[in-house]
Amino acid sequence: MAEKDATVELDAVDRQIINELQRGFPIVEEPYKVAAQQFGIEENELIARLQNLLDEGVLSRFGPMYHAEKMGGGLSLAAMKIPAKDYERVVEQVNSFDEIAHNYARDHQLNMWFVVATETPEEVARVIHSIEQKTGFPVFNMPKEKEFFVGLHFSV
Amino acid sequence: MYVSVNYVANGWNIIEIKMDSIDRQLIVETQQGLPLVARPYQALAESLGISSGEVMERMSKMQSEGIIRRIAAVPNHYKLGYRANGMTVWNLCDDLVDEAGQRVAEQEFVSHCYRRPRYLPDWPYNLFAMVHGRDREEAEQHYRTIAELLGDQCQQHQILFSTRILKKSGFRLSKAK
Numbered sequence: 001m002a003e004k005d006a007t008v009e010l011d012a013v014d015r016q017i018i019n020e021l022q023r024g025f026p027i028v029e030e031p032y033k034v035a036a037q038q039f040g041i042e043e044n045e046l047i048a049r050l051q052n053l054l055d056e057g058v059l060s061r062f063g064p065m066y067h068a069e070k071m072g073g074g075l076s077l078a079a080m081k082i083p084a085k086d087y088e089r090v091v092e093q094v095n096s097f098d099e100i101a102h103n104y105a106r107d108h109q110l111n112m113w114f115v116v117a118t119e120t121p122e123e124v125a126r127v128i129h130s131i132e133q134k135t136g137f138p139v140f141n142m143p144k145e146k147e148f149f150v151g152l153h154f155s156v
Numbered sequence: 157m158y159v160s161v162n163y164v165a166n167g168w169n170i171i172e173i174k175m176d177s178i179d180r181q182l183i184v185e186t187q188q189g190l191p192l193v194a195r196p197y198q199a200l201a202e203s204l205g206i207s208s209g210e211v212m213e214r215m216s217k218m219q220s221e222g223i224i225r226r227i228a229a230v231p232n233h234y235k236l237g238y239r240a241n242g243m244t245v246w247n248l249c250d251d252l253v254d255e256a257g258q259r260v261a262e263q264e265f266v267s268h269c270y271r272r273p274r275y276l277p278d279w280p281y282n283l284f285a286m287v288h289g290r291d292r293e294e295a296e297q298h299y300r301t302i303a304e305l306l307g308d309q310c311q312q313h314q315i316l317f318s319t320r321i322l323k324k325s326g327f328r329l330s331k332a333k
Contacts, residue, residue, distance in 0.1 A: 008235060018236075021229035027212045027219070029195055047192050050229070054189070061230040063189035064215065070223045071175065071183065077272065079279075095323045103322035106243065108314070110279065112322070113243070140279060146254060146271040148261035155264070156236050 008056050013039055015156050017049055018058070074121035076143040078128060079110040080135070087111070090135045099127045110140060175223065178204065179214055190227060233267075238288040240317065242295040244302060245281035247274070247312040253283055256306055260285045263305070265298045280312055292317060 010018070016039050026034050036046040053059045068075045082090045094100055094114060103114035118124050128139045181204055191199040197215070198208040218224045233241065248256050253271055260283065261269035268286040285302060289295035299315045306313075 018229060018231055022231065023226070023228065025190070025227040025229075027197065027216050027227070029197065029208060029212075031196065032192075032194060043194060047194070051192050053229075057232055057235050059229050060232040061189055062192075062228075064183075064186050064218075064227045065225040065230065066183060066187075067222055067225050070221070077270075077284075081278070091322050100323060102324050104318040105320035105322055106316040106318055108316045113316075113318075114323070140275050142272040142275075142279075144270040144272055146257065148257040148269040148271075150261045150266055150269055156231070 008058055010058065010156065013041060014049060014053065014058075017046070018053070018156050021050075021062070068117060069121070072120065074116070074118040074124040076116045076124050076128075076141055078114055078116055078131075078142060079140045080112045080137055081110050081140075082112055082135075082137060086135075086137075090137065093135050094131055097127060097131065099123070175218075178206065178210075179218060179223075182211065182214060182218075233288050237290050240289045240292045240295040242287050242289070242292075242299060242315040242317050244285045244287055244299050244315045245313060246283040246285070246302075246306065246310050247280045248283050248306070248310050250282075252309050256309055257283050259305060260302055263298070263302065265289070265301075281314070287315075 020038060021035065025031055028034055030043070032046050033043040036043045039046065041049075050059070050062055054062060080090065080094075090112065091103070094112065095103060097116075099116050099118050101115045101117045103112065105111060106113050116124050116127050118127060124141070124143070128141050132139050182200065185200055185203060190196045193199050195208065197211045201208040201211045204211070215224060215227075219226065246256075246260075257269055257271055260266060263285075265287050266285045267288060268284070270284045271282055272284055274280055274282050287295050287298040287302070289298060295317070296315060299313075303310070303313060
């Protein structure tokens with residue numbers, strides 16, 4: 001396991017910060033000061049701890065989470081069934097598209113799963129068509145038809 | 157000038173969202189995150205040449221419209237020791253899937269839950285739920301918990317583990333437009 005992937009040690013305040021700030025953050029002039037109160041720390045300490053959690057990679061992000069489709073963008077999950085002998089070539093071809101944000105190998109006949117993110121909904125179909133043309137394999141486009149509300153809370 | 161974007165939400169409702177070029181600049185400026193300074197909205201205001209009051213008003217509006225889901229910390233599951241993520245997939249009757257999907261989404265170990273189209277015969281599953289565990293065994297336990305929850309409603313299901321990350325990069329809105 002690479003060192004950067006090692007699990008990090010967190011103290012009680014870090015854990016509280018991670019748990020509570022997943023829920024939301026205030027939109028006021030001095031939001032860190034307001035948020036710091038619930039942890040019993042000063043504004044500066046909250047800012048420093050957040051910076052540290054980001055530097056350590058414990059938090060992948062801190063800030064507004066945008067809804068791609070509501071911003072007018074297109075988003076879809078797609079899968080492909082690629083024979084082993086063609087797999088590395090197709091990985092390279094699929095990854096060459098800027099619109100492919102995430103791509104995972106999974107243990108199934110449909111063995112490649114990726115997210116297509118575009119600036120307009122129409123572009124999703126165009127990108128998928130281009131991938132089919134380039135790779136010579138069909139793409140199973142699985143856009144979400146309904147999103148179920150999750151608790152949002154990942155407790156540490 | 158307002159740019160109207162028509163889009164289909166959940167496959168049923170047509171909703172119109174209005175975003176102008178200042179909203180768009182705010183999105184670009186915060187894609188890497190909220191500034192880690194005492195007055196982050198003031199910092200954004202300065203780079204856009206508007207007041208902090210306007211920044212806060214616009215961000216509150218985008219939040220109430222759902223363009224901003226929330227302003228929040230996003231934990232890296234892997235770094236926190238949750239190394240196994242399983243994509244669990246379920247074949248549910250069309251008239252049961254929405255009610256079942258909501259019940260699955262309420263499980264605390266589920267991070268995303270969506271209804272998606274089937275592709276018969278290759279892909280009979282219409283409900284997707286991502287589960288996270290410290291190892292595969294824990295993820296599989298969550299998978300079994302969902303299976304019990306759905307009981308007879310679901311006869312066909314699977315868990316797919318990722319075996320390799322082939323690419324991981326964030327969605328980026330270009331500065332142009």
